[in-house]
Amino acid sequence: MFRDLFALDGKLALVTGGSGGIGRAAAQVLQELGARLVITGNNEDQLKEAVGELSTGGDVTALYGDARDGDHVSEIVSTTERLGGVDVLVNSIGTQRRMPLLEATGADLEFLWSVNMGSVFTLTQRLLPQMVAKGYGKVIHMCSIVGSVVAVEDKTMYAITKGALTQYTRSSALELAKFGIRVNGLAPGYVDTPMTHGYIHSEREEEFLSVIPLRRFADVRDLQAAFAYFATPASDHVTGQVLVIDGGETLR
Numbered sequence: 001m002f003r004d005l006f007a008l009d010g011k012l013a014l015v016t017g018g019s020g021g022i023g024r025a026a027a028q029v030l031q032e033l034g035a036r037l038v039i040t041g042n043n044e045d046q047l048k049e050a051v052g053e054l055s056t057g058g059d060v061t062a063l064y065g066d067a068r069d070g071d072h073v074s075e076i077v078s079t080t081e082r083l084g085g086v087d088v089l090v091n092s093i094g095t096q097r098r099m100p101l102l103e104a105t106g107a108d109l110e111f112l113w114s115v116n117m118g119s120v121f122t123l124t125q126r127l128l129p130q131m132v133a134k135g136y137g138k139v140i141h142m143c144s145i146v147g148s149v150v151a152v153e154d155k156t157m158y159a160i161t162k163g164a165l166t167q168y169t170r171s172s173a174l175e176l177a178k179f180g181i182r183v184n185g186l187a188p189g190y191v192d193t194p195m196t197h198g199y200i201h202s203e204r205e206e207e208f209l210s211v212i213p214l215r216r217f218a219d220v221r222d223l224q225a226a227f228a229y230f231a232t233p234a235s236d237h238v239t240g241q242v243l244v245i246d247g248g249e250t251l252r
């Protein structure tokens with residue numbers, strides 16, 4: 001049956017940043033496809049709210065902590081091990097500091113790098129043995145169109161981290177294919193989430209919308225089918241790809 005290609009019955013999905021806008025939408029769709037969930041985040045109230053929403057659909061384990069903290073990473077690894085090993089890993093942790101380049105410091109870059117790239121690398125590295133042991137796995141990274149095609153003001157450091165994540169997606173896909181592990185990414189334009197809401201719905205809203213041919217920001221629902229595709233056997237012959245979901249912004 002065609003719909004079996006999209007089944008995740010009994011699989012374990014870890015969504016880092018699963019308390020946030022995009023991560024929560026990813027967790028919801030993976031759960032709907034049958035996965036058991038582990039979600040993480042560094043905002044305790046937001047994490048509790050996410051658990052409240054998701055636990056109506058099935059079992060959810062929530063782990064609160066800072067992704068740069070080794071003890072938190074170890075807790076994620078031991079929890080997923082206890083639950084049978086991770087089958088699907090969605091890395092949706094991310095943060096932003098917008099500022100003109102001339103005002104940016106090395107400390108700003110270090111902060112963004114440590115969250116957006118360093119923590120993703122370290123955690124993924126620690127979890128890969130669980131996938132290697134199964135001979136199968138799906139990793140999905142949250143990249144961005146500013147990590148490759150588009151250059152935008154005030155976001156150079158964020159762009160550096162997402163550019164690295166994009167190339168990490170491709171390089172790791174090549175190295176991990178022999179273990180049956182597929183690595184792909186999503187590269188959205190603006191998605192309306194807690195990270196962006198105040199910024200995009202500001203006096204500059206029309207300016208931001210004017211470069212999007214479909215004339216709207218993405219909603220988290222616009223990303224859900226891509227999560228379903230990359231997490232399930234439907235995409236088993238696809239690896240190292242970063243899917244742009246941007247309302248046509250990068251067409252120009």
Ligand SMILES: NC(=O)c1ccc[n+]([C@@H]2O[C@H](COP(=O)([O-])OP(=O)(O)OC[C@H]3O[C@@H](n4cnc5c(N)ncnc54)[C@H](O)[C@@H]3O)[C@@H](O)[C@H]2O)c1
Nearest residue numbers: 017020021022041042066067093094142144190191193195
């Ligand atoms: N919203 C957009 O327009 C957009 C566009 C392209 C890419 N992205 C990327 O998508 C991902 C999700 O973004 P979002 O819009 O859902 O943001 P969000 O702010 O709603 O969620 C971010 C999540 O990351 C977690 N997080 C942040 N710093 C952390 C840390 N140090 N330790 C542990 N957890 C931490 C937060 O708790 C939250 O769960 C990010 O990687 C972001 O860069 C977002």
